[in-house]
Amino acid sequence: MKAIVTTAFGNPPKTTIENRAKPTPREGYSLVRIHTATINQLSKYIRQGNIPGLNAPLVLGNEGAGSIEESARFAPGTRVGIYGGNKLGITEDGLFQEWTLVEDARLFQLPDTLNWDAGATLSVNFLTAYRALTKAADVKAGQSILVAGATGSVGNALVQLGKALGARVIALASSADKVTRARDSGAHDVIDLSQEHDVASAVRGLTDGQGADWAFDPVGGTVLNQLLYSVRFRGSVVSLGFAGGMEPAFDALEIIAREKRIVGYSLHAETDEDVSCALAELVTLAAAGKIRPLIDSTVTIDGFEEGYARLASRKAIGSIVLHLQDNATEAR
Structure with a gap:
């Protein structure tokens, strides 16, 4: 599978696209095929070395959306949103790769009202x-x-x-x-x-x-x-x-x-219980059509640096979304 790997933090950072083995499932985690992830300020600060105590190489990406491939909690094919908490894309490899192992507690089922792009941005923002x-x-x-x-x-x-x-x-x-x-x-x-x-x-x-x-x-x-x-x-x-x-x-x-x-x-100071309750409220609001994430633009794996350039321009209106799969533009 393809993974975007930041090999050294700095301004500019050093980043490469690597071919890696698909993760092996384990208890308490789901194997998720990642469709979309956001290019946001958090990953920008990390890759520039502005957050102390973190180490490269690192696959960035703290929020996204995908489909379940293997899980004890969700049926295969279930569309899920991902909230990476204090780990994914921060202290361990995150969502800028085609498959990721995600703790079950970090997953929530997406409402049918949200496509892959909108689903990727529902959690952190x-x-x-x-x-x-x-x-x-x-x-x-x-x-x-x-x-x-x-x-x-x-x-x-x-x-x-x-x-x-x-x-x-x-x-x-x-x-x-x-x-x-x-x-x-x-x-x-x-x-x-x-x-x-x-x-x-x-x-x-x-x-x-x-x-x-x-x-x-x-x-x-x-x-x-x-x-x-x-x-x-x-x-x-x-x-x-x-x-x-x-x-x-x-x-x-x-x-x-x-x-x-x-x-x-x-x-990132919130408890898992508070996050879970808040996500349930957000899913309800999204299902009712009362909220819908605003998407500025999308980029592919090969063009991910265009997303960071757009972010740095301060001209973006809404979220910048990275597509990890060829079918990420599909509604569901």
Whole structure:
């Protein structure tokens, strides 16, 4: 089978396509034929050597979708989504290969509403968004939420899930095209950052002068401070990403004087039980058509570097999906 192997971390990393033996099934694991996997920020940081303590060679890929080949839990041919947790594509070989052994607890059956591309992106992005909305925050119906990077993978999930929870969603987008896509995903209001530079003022104008109840930041960098100014008195900003920078600056006086909070969230700190419950909720929402992952583009094994180039461009609208099988474009 083909496997994309990062042989040395760095910028640029060293990566090759190898022919490897298909994994041998063992107890507690399922052998999955991988159809699709996502090219995301996590794998980019790993391959560039930005996460200490990890070792190459390594097959990346932490979330994806495939069909069961051998399993004690699922019937052969069952379409499954894969959440790699803290292991797959991080400390052990992941999903950028044609077959992978996956712990049964990391698998969930895909609803028929999702094709291989959408199925690959349901776990990490939507899990992160769902738990950020319901654990790090406590979003209630009727509240207002502000979402930065609203057309990125996690941002788009926040928009869709925020709407599904009954919140009023205000999205931030950086171009006219992204404004349209954010509206299509369910945002009630969209602030075009190419036209509006005073985000806080724009948000207050949409919320009767109060500011948003919650703000969610999958971007980091200078965006966090803009969100801090945009939430109401005693409002909160949830930080869950750093694509725009790992050392954001923020106004301490704003936090103290208006009793605001910055809350961190990491999916990889969740328990298996909480992840399982959240995945069940997401599958139900997807089956009902209330959420659907947004796909920016797809690449093949031989063209996987094009996916990382697209990710680095910051122009992607939605997720970038790697096809591991020739029939990955089929609906199911």
